[in-house]
Amino acid sequence: MNKINGLLGKKYLSDYLKKSDPLFERFLKKKENESRMNDPLDGEIIKRFTEVAKLGKKIRGALVVLGYQIGAGKIDKNIIDTSLFVELFHAGVLVHDDIQDRGDFRRGLPTLHRQFEKLGSKLGVTIDKYHYGESIAIDAGISAYFYSFDKLLKSKFPQDRLIETALLYSKYVQRVSDGQSLDITGMTSKKVEEKYVLTMLKLKAAEYTGVMPLLCGASLAGMKDATRLKAMEEYGLCFGWAFQIQDDLLGLYGNEIELGKVVGSDIKEGKNTLFTFYLSKHGNKDQIAFMKKTLGNQNASRKDIKNFKRILKETGSYDYVIKTGWNYVERGRKQIPYITHDRKIQDILESLIYYMMERTL
Amino acid sequence: MNKINGLLGKKYLSDYLKKSDPLFERFLKKKENESRMNDPLDGEIIKRFTEVAKLGKKIRGALVVLGYQIGAGKIDKNIIDTSLFVELFHAGVLVHDDIQDRGDFRRGLPTLHRQFEKLGSKLGVTIDKYHYGESIAIDAGISAYFYSFDKLLKSKFPQDRLIETALLYSKYVQRVSDGQSLDITGMTSKKVEEKYVLTMLKLKAAEYTGVMPLLCGASLAGMKDATRLKAMEEYGLCFGWAFQIQDDLLGLYGNEIELGKVVGSDIKEGKNTLFTFYLSKHGNKDQIAFMKKTLGNQNASRKDIKNFKRILKETGSYDYVIKTGWNYVERGRKQIPYITHDRKIQDILESLIYYMMERTL
Numbered sequence: 001m002n003k004i005n006g007l008l009g010k011k012y013l014s015d016y017l018k019k020s021d022p023l024f025e026r027f028l029k030k031k032e033n034e035s036r037m038n039d040p041l042d043g044e045i046i047k048r049f050t051e052v053a054k055l056g057k058k059i060r061g062a063l064v065v066l067g068y069q070i071g072a073g074k075i076d077k078n079i080i081d082t083s084l085f086v087e088l089f090h091a092g093v094l095v096h097d098d099i100q101d102r103g104d105f106r107r108g109l110p111t112l113h114r115q116f117e118k119l120g121s122k123l124g125v126t127i128d129k130y131h132y133g134e135s136i137a138i139d140a141g142i143s144a145y146f147y148s149f150d151k152l153l154k155s156k157f158p159q160d161r162l163i164e165t166a167l168l169y170s171k172y173v174q175r176v177s178d179g180q181s182l183d184i185t186g187m188t189s190k191k192v193e194e195k196y197v198l199t200m201l202k203l204k205a206a207e208y209t210g211v212m213p214l215l216c217g218a219s220l221a222g223m224k225d226a227t228r229l230k231a232m233e234e235y236g237l238c239f240g241w242a243f244q245i246q247d248d249l250l251g252l253y254g255n256e257i258e259l260g261k262v263v264g265s266d267i268k269e270g271k272n273t274l275f276t277f278y279l280s281k282h283g284n285k286d287q288i289a290f291m292k293k294t295l296g297n298q299n300a301s302r303k304d305i306k307n308f309k310r311i312l313k314e315t316g317s318y319d320y321v322i323k324t325g326w327n328y329v330e331r332g333r334k335q336i337p338y339i340t341h342d343r344k345i346q347d348i349l350e351s352l353i354y355y356m357m358e359r360t361l
Numbered sequence: 362m363n364k365i366n367g368l369l370g371k372k373y374l375s376d377y378l379k380k381s382d383p384l385f386e387r388f389l390k391k392k393e394n395e396s397r398m399n400d401p402l403d404g405e406i407i408k409r410f411t412e413v414a415k416l417g418k419k420i421r422g423a424l425v426v427l428g429y430q431i432g433a434g435k436i437d438k439n440i441i442d443t444s445l446f447v448e449l450f451h452a453g454v455l456v457h458d459d460i461q462d463r464g465d466f467r468r469g470l471p472t473l474h475r476q477f478e479k480l481g482s483k484l485g486v487t488i489d490k491y492h493y494g495e496s497i498a499i500d501a502g503i504s505a506y507f508y509s510f511d512k513l514l515k516s517k518f519p520q521d522r523l524i525e526t527a528l529l530y531s532k533y534v535q536r537v538s539d540g541q542s543l544d545i546t547g548m549t550s551k552k553v554e555e556k557y558v559l560t561m562l563k564l565k566a567a568e569y570t571g572v573m574p575l576l577c578g579a580s581l582a583g584m585k586d587a588t589r590l591k592a593m594e595e596y597g598l599c600f601g602w603a604f605q606i607q608d609d610l611l612g613l614y615g616n617e618i619e620l621g622k623v624v625g626s627d628i629k630e631g632k633n634t635l636f637t638f639y640l641s642k643h644g645n646k647d648q649i650a651f652m653k654k655t656l657g658n659q660n661a662s663r664k665d666i667k668n669f670k671r672i673l674k675e676t677g678s679y680d681y682v683i684k685t686g687w688n689y690v691e692r693g694r695k696q697i698p699y700i701t702h703d704r705k706i707q708d709i710l711e712s713l714i715y716y717m718m719e720r721t722l
Contacts (some may be wrong), residue, residue, distance in 0.1 A: 035539050039560055041546060042539040096503065100496040123546060126631075126657055135461040135545045138499065142457065143538040145506055146531045153527050159520040166514050166527075170507045177504040178396050178403040184496045185402060185484060199400055270487075296487055 006355030012348050013355070016062035016080070023081045025054055027088075031147060041123075048115050049140045053091035055107040055260075057361070059243065060213040061087040063236075066348065067217020070232065070340050078156045082220065085152035086213050089173065092144025099134050099141075100184055101269050108260030113137035157220050165219040172212035179203025187270040187296060197277045201244060202237075210240030231338035235349065238332030242356035245325035248273040250360070252309060258361050264305035270296025274324060278317040287311050325357045367716025373709050374716070377423035377441070384442045386415055388449075392508060402484075409476050410501045414452035416468040416621075418722070420604065421574040422448040424597075427709065428578020431593065431701050439517045443581065446513035447574050450534065453505025460495050461545055462630050469621030474498035518581050526580040533573035540564025548631040548657060558638045562605060563598075571601030592699035596710065599693030603717035606686035609634040611721070613670060619722050625666035631657025635685060639678040648672050686718045 028050040036043025064083035069075055097103070098111040105111060110118075117133030125132050152169070153162055182200035186192045214236040218229060250259060251266040252275070266273065279291050290311060294304050312318045332353045336346050389411040397404025425444035430436055458464070459472040466472060471479075478494030486493045513530070514523055543561035547553045575597040579590060611620060612627040613636070627634065640652050651672060655665050673679045693714045697707050 031535070034535070038536065038539045038564060039543055039557065042542055045539075045542055093503070096499050100499060102492070120546075125546060127548075131463070132545065134495075136542050138457050138461060139538045139542045139545075142454070142506070143535050145503070146534045146538070149510060149527060149531045150535075153524050153531075159524055162524060163514050163520055166510060170510045170514070173507045174392070174395070174504055174511075175399065177500045177507070178399045178406075181403060181406055181497050181500045182400055184493065184500075185481075185486060187488075196400065203399060 004350055004354055006351055006358040008347055009350075009352030009355035010359070012066070012352060013057070013059060013062050016065060017058055019080050020058060020061055020084060020087075021054065024058075024084050024087060025050065027081075027084065027147070027151065028053065031143070035143075044119070045116070045136060045140055046143065048112060048119075049091070049095070049144065052095075052106055052109050052112060053087075053144070055109070056087060056091060056094075058087050060090055060209060063210070063213035063239075064217040064220070066345075066352070067214040067219075067232065068221045069217070070214075070228075070342075070345055071218040071221025071223030073342065076157075079217070079220065082152065082155035082157065083213075083217070085148045085155075086169070086216065088144050088148040088151055089169075092141040092148070093176065095137050095141040095144065097180070099137055100180070103261075103265075103269075105261050111137075112140055116140075158222070161220050161222055165216050168219055169212065169216055172208055175203045176208045179205070179208075183272065186272045192272055192277075192280075194277070194281075197272050197274075200272065201241075201274070205244035205247075206237050206240030208240065209243045210236035210238070212236075214239075228339055231335040235332045235335040235339060235353070238328040238335070239353050239356060241328040242325050242332065242353055245274060245321055245328070246357050246359060248275060249321065249325070252305075252312070255360065264300070264302075264308070267295060267305060267308055268298050268300050274321045275312055275317050278320045279312065279315055282317065282320075283311065283315045287315060329353050329357055365711055365715055367712055367719040369708055370711075370713030370716035371720070373427070373713060374418070374420060374423050377426060378419055380441050381419060381422055381445060381448075382415065385419075385445050385448060386411065388445065388508070388512065389414065392504070396504075405480070406477070406497060406501055407504065409473060409480075410452070410456070410505065413456075413467055413470050413473060414448075414505070416470070417448060417452060417455075419448050421451055421570060424571070424574035424600075425578040425581070427706075427713070428575040428580075428593065429582045430578070431575075431589075431703075431706055432579040432582025432584030434703065437518075440578070440581065443513065443516035443518065444574075444578070446509045446516075447530070447577065449505050449509040449512055450530075453502040453509070454537065456498050456502040456505065458541070460498055461541070464622075464626075464630075466622050472498075473501055477501075519583070522581050522583055526577050529577055529580055530573065533569055536564045537569045540566070540569075544633070547633045553633055553638075553641075555638070555642075558633050558635075561633065562602075562635070566605035566608075567598050567601030569601065570604045571597035571599070573597075575600075589700055592696040596693045596696040596700060596714070599689040599696070600714050600717060602689040603686050603693065603714060606635060606682055606689070607718050607720060609636060610682065610686070613666075613673070616721065625661070625663075625669070628656055628666060628669055629659050629661050635682045636673055636678050639681045640673065640676055643678065644672065644676050648676060690714050690718055 032043050032046040032050060035046045061083045064086055065079050068079045094106060095112045098106055099113050103111045104114055113133040116136040117129045120129045120132035152166055179200050182196060183204055186196060186200060211233050214232050218232060252263060254263060256263050276291060276295060280288060294300050294308050333350055336349045340346060393404050393407040393411060396407045422444040425447055426440050429440045455467060456473045459467055460474050464472045465475055474494040477497040478490045481490045481493035513527055540561050543557060544565055547557060547561060572594050575593050579593060613624060615624060617624050637652060637656060641649060655661050655669050694711055697710045701707060
């Protein structure tokens, strides 16, 4: 047996990107042109949206394709294009997320509401420019949600599957929205229970990133086997947790240039993660006091972030998070034989979930 | 021939409300419970959303039913429930609209972002409460968009019609979003061209209120006759214009208690309407200067609003707007024989468009 690693998974994702990126940009270009027909400003808004949207890693889109492959036993020529519906939604929800988090950068570019703030100044709008930027970004996000349905429901799969998939997708998005509200509230109020943090992370991260796209792909393939679907769901949940955990790790210990955002910004934004969750249970009084002081402090210095990271190591929070991530990888792996007997797809599933904890981006 | 008036149309709308309100609330109660299973806070958010949402006039929902009636020649028992998909969207987009306009009241209740601002204080959130309120309201709006697809795609109509309807709906929402961006930008920058204002009003008001729901209803009925659909579209556009014009009239000359909002708030928010559009073309230098000073001035006094209204009368802007509204009613009426030969439905169509200019709410 070969040593397992994330290379095959990484390649699966990069192959997907190579094939899907031109389709993604072509679709959005069409939307930009449609909007430009209404007014040049509307075209400009979608153009800016596209510039940020197209830089996504598109992990969820790739999982739709993989879910389809599992269900159908092969790749359909339409599935890559169709899979982009989740990426259109994702791009939209990140725009709204950035408003909510007051984020300044996304993928190395100014966030959309920041871009529209500048645009507003150029246009000479008279209200508060920041609010103007947020308002236009709200509209761009709304458009993206509806692009998503446009992409999905215009695709060439059987209509019963399209409807089933749209309903599945819609169900999980409603849960994302619930999770996001918990996140925003938890970030900003100091008392947060274990169940609360875990529910929040499950809804807005694990289910959304792993379960939703895999099941949507399977649904597009018309897969009905309840046992296999159950195993896929469980794998997807573990995948999503591993993804989120690595996201949180990279947010603190990753490479700023590669990530396109500032290390430690999660701390400044006051985000609840498994890190803070563990720290609040296992830190001593001083460490917890420091955490509460620093978490959500927009003016936290580089030194504060460094201290925060030191405390995470000292308390074992860092080790706990890494261990938890790899535990999810192991749990997810165990589901693979129940998902498919196709050895090639088994290898991809295995490597992909490894890659979630190995990736640097 | 009887004298035409809005009574029959008013009754059509109130009958629709009577039948659809319990279905609307039942659906949202189910959603509230689902969210409450995630966390009590999520349930609370949807509960608040429902309290505001259920007070809507539901004109668009009624038009979906009417469009269906025209296409199918009868009412299907499922159509009233299904028609609520447009109202779920509408409730969501008003939440986002209120954030964008920084509105304080909606239908006599505090707007959702204002309600969540208070809730945030109660929960002890540490960030800017207003921003917290907006952020949670963004999530509530997103949920509503997906409720809308949930309602539509789970309904019992043939799947090809559901997909066609969802795509139609989605197309018009994308145009609403474009129109809304134009509105926000136009409100806040002083130089606005004729084409710009008319495009904005068409996209975000006339098409959305009149054309979209009628065509969606016809699509659910499987109506394919291009000539009749074209006439419906034209009638819908006139209907939507009349609706919007009366909305603007009521916003300035209506009854505050009945409307649940402050007369003149459109002026304070700086909204471009046919009023301001006419005034900017036909006012004298002083009148235009006063308009520019007052439009968008959040601190405009009651006296300023009164002067604004006086100028609208003096310049003929008031008469122009009323005349334009009634012209649309006439134009819409002319389409009715091409839409249907059913005399009963013809009478409803005629009375409804009249009612748009007669309504006081």
